[in-house]
Amino acid sequence: MTNSKKNRIKDKLFEYFGIACTFFGLVMLAIFIGNILIDGLTRIDLDFLQNLPSRKPEKSGILTAWTGSLWILCFTTLIAFPLGVAAGIYLEEYGKKSSLSSLLEVNISNLAGVPSIIYGLLGLEIFVRVFSLGNSILAGAFTLALLILPIIIVATREAIRAVPPSIRAASYGLGASKWQTVWHQVLPASMGGIFTGVILAISRAVGETAPLIVVGALAYVPFTPSSPMDEFTVMPIQIFNWVSRPLHGFTINAAAAIIILLLITFIMNGIAVYLRNKWQKKISW
Amino acid sequence: MTNELNYILESKNVNVYYGELHALKDINLKIQKNSVTALIGPSGCGKSTFLRVFNRMNDYIDSFKIEGDVFMEGQNIYDKKVRVDELRKNIGMVFQKPNPFPKSIYENVAYGLKIQGIKDKEFLMDRVENSLKQAALWDEVKDDLKKSALALSGGQQQRICIARALAVEPNVLLMDEPTSALDPISTAKVEELINELKEKYTIVIVTHNMQQASRVSDNTAFFYMGDLIEHAKTEDIFRNPKKERTQNYITGRFG
Numbered sequence: 001m002t003n004s005k006k007n008r009i010k011d012k013l014f015e016y017f018g019i020a021c022t023f024f025g026l027v028m029l030a031i032f033i034g035n036i037l038i039d040g041l042t043r044i045d046l047d048f049l050q051n052l053p054s055r056k057p058e059k060s061g062i063l064t065a066w067t068g069s070l071w072i073l074c075f076t077t078l079i080a081f082p083l084g085v086a087a088g089i090y091l092e093e094y095g096k097k098s099s100l101s102s103l104l105e106v107n108i109s110n111l112a113g114v115p116s117i118i119y120g121l122l123g124l125e126i127f128v129r130v131f132s133l134g135n136s137i138l139a140g141a142f143t144l145a146l147l148i149l150p151i152i153i154v155a156t157r158e159a160i161r162a163v164p165p166s167i168r169a170a171s172y173g174l175g176a177s178k179w180q181t182v183w184h185q186v187l188p189a190s191m192g193g194i195f196t197g198v199i200l201a202i203s204r205a206v207g208e209t210a211p212l213i214v215v216g217a218l219a220y221v222p223f224t225p226s227s228p229m230d231e232f233t234v235m236p237i238q239i240f241n242w243v244s245r246p247l248h249g250f251t252i253n254a255a256a257a258i259i260i261l262l263l264i265t266f267i268m269n270g271i272a273v274y275l276r277n278k279w280q281k282k283i284s285w
Numbered sequence: 286m287t288n289e290l291n292y293i294l295e296s297k298n299v300n301v302y303y304g305e306l307h308a309l310k311d312i313n314l315k316i317q318k319n320s321v322t323a324l325i326g327p328s329g330c331g332k333s334t335f336l337r338v339f340n341r342m343n344d345y346i347d348s349f350k351i352e353g354d355v356f357m358e359g360q361n362i363y364d365k366k367v368r369v370d371e372l373r374k375n376i377g378m379v380f381q382k383p384n385p386f387p388k389s390i391y392e393n394v395a396y397g398l399k400i401q402g403i404k405d406k407e408f409l410m411d412r413v414e415n416s417l418k419q420a421a422l423w424d425e426v427k428d429d430l431k432k433s434a435l436a437l438s439g440g441q442q443q444r445i446c447i448a449r450a451l452a453v454e455p456n457v458l459l460m461d462e463p464t465s466a467l468d469p470i471s472t473a474k475v476e477e478l479i480n481e482l483k484e485k486y487t488i489v490i491v492t493h494n495m496q497q498a499s500r501v502s503d504n505t506a507f508f509y510m511g512d513l514i515e516h517a518k519t520e521d522i523f524r525n526p527k528k529e530r531t532q533n534y535i536t537g538r539f540g
Contacts, residue, residue, distance in 0.1 A: 166380060166384035167386060169380060169384065172373070173377065173378040173380075174374075174397035175372075176397075176400045
């Protein structure tokens with residue numbers, strides 16, 4: 001066999017190997033989703049969305065879970081968005097290069113990698129006990145906000161950094177102050193990137209379970225929350241609870257709830273991708 | 286010409302450092318009102334740094350340090366009392382690469398006024414129209430002021446940037462190689478513009494293009510390695526330079 005023939009065979013082999021690797025994850029996901037769909041799709045109806053949890057699987061619904069998730073998401077966003085974006089702006093536009101700022105930077109990157117259960121413990125100590133928020137939506141939202149803060153900060157900084165320095169120079173050159181430059185030029189030009197990052201961060205928060213369990217989200221809540229100080233449950237906890245029940249009906253409920261949860265995450269990621277593309281088209285330097 | 290009042294900008298013993306680098310050495314230079322002064326010299330000679338000294342755009346560079354005095358109409362612009370934003374309303378700048386904001390043509394030109402808090406729509410529209418006319422762009426864009434400035438050609442974008450600088454009615458216009466990213470036709474338009482604008486404004490222009498310097502400027506200053514080698518009337522510099530370095534540079538023997 002000639003050398004060039006050998007090379008061609010190696011080339012082909014690697015191509016097939018690459019295809020196999022690419023499809024491994026996708027196939028697994030497809031099998032999982034297919035399985036879930038078969039189990040749960042028929043269980044989903046209006047009643048399932050409107051019913052409170054019950055001892056009988058066929059009467060149970062996810063009303064408390066999805067309303068709880070919605071409350072948590074709204075408050076998490078309200079807390080994390082302004083904090084994260086403001087911190088990102090400060091670090092990128094105002095912070096002078098110093099040993100303090102590089103220390104801050106390293107720690108923010110580290111925070112993004114801290115296991116979520118640790119955030120749960122932090123939330124339990126600070127928000128539940130010290131601030132005496134109890135097992136409330138607010139305590140959970142603050143905890144999740146802390147969890148996604150590093151993601152939002154990093155996304156904000158990257159989006160801001162992508163704005164060409166010449167735009168800032170033009171703004172300063174016309175007599176704009178730093179704040180005017182940030183507000184009128186840098187932020188509008190980087191909003192696409194920031195929103196994308198925020199949505200991805202929130203879609204991570206939707207699926208978080210561990211920190212909320214630690215903070216005291218309950219598996220069984222017989223009412224929908226009506227204020228941020230109410231007790232709550234969320235979708236992943238409801239799913240976890242149903243999966244651990246012996247009755248088969250609950251397993252089907254869990255599958256149905258997983259479909260809804262996946263749907264929510266897919267939609268959010270879709271919005272993020274859409275926003276990113278839209279902004280990229282609008283602004284090409 | 287000996288009358289002090291005819292000078293609008295003046296640098297006295299200006300030294301600039303970037304960390305260890307001594308970028309400008311003891312520069313003394315006066316700039317005549319309503320004239321075009323060209324700053325020429327090889328890359329890294331300090332001409333752009335010197336241009337940015339006048340609107341304090343170097344202040345954003347961490348290692349930047351300046352000694353000496355810079356005056357605009359008798360006022361030391363590096364005085365602690367001077368507010369940089371006020372200064373820059375008097376000294377506009379046009380950059381090397383066209384850098385319009387990713388906004389409409391109207392918003393680009395009106396920006397400098399809007400950040401001053403001016404909201405009167407009629408006044409803004411008047412100024413926008415006027416500035417675009419001064420920048421010889423009005424006829425090309427008057428029908429689509431709402432269009433994104435990024436959709437314009439490079440030459441039009443640069444004229445938008447000039448109009449944007451003119452809208453705040455500065456006394457001085459600093460231009461940092463304003464045509465280096467433009468094609469010959471756009472370059473000719475901008476040069477023509479410079480000739481018209483000097484009636485109302487004082488222009489300082491950095492250029493790498495000798496022909497451009499000789500075409501558009503009244504006075505020329507030649508910088509080399511941070512030193513101001515020669516500053517004189519443009520025709521004198523080009524026809525009969527006093528220093529050998531200048532002679533070598535403008536005839537293309539180095540640089």
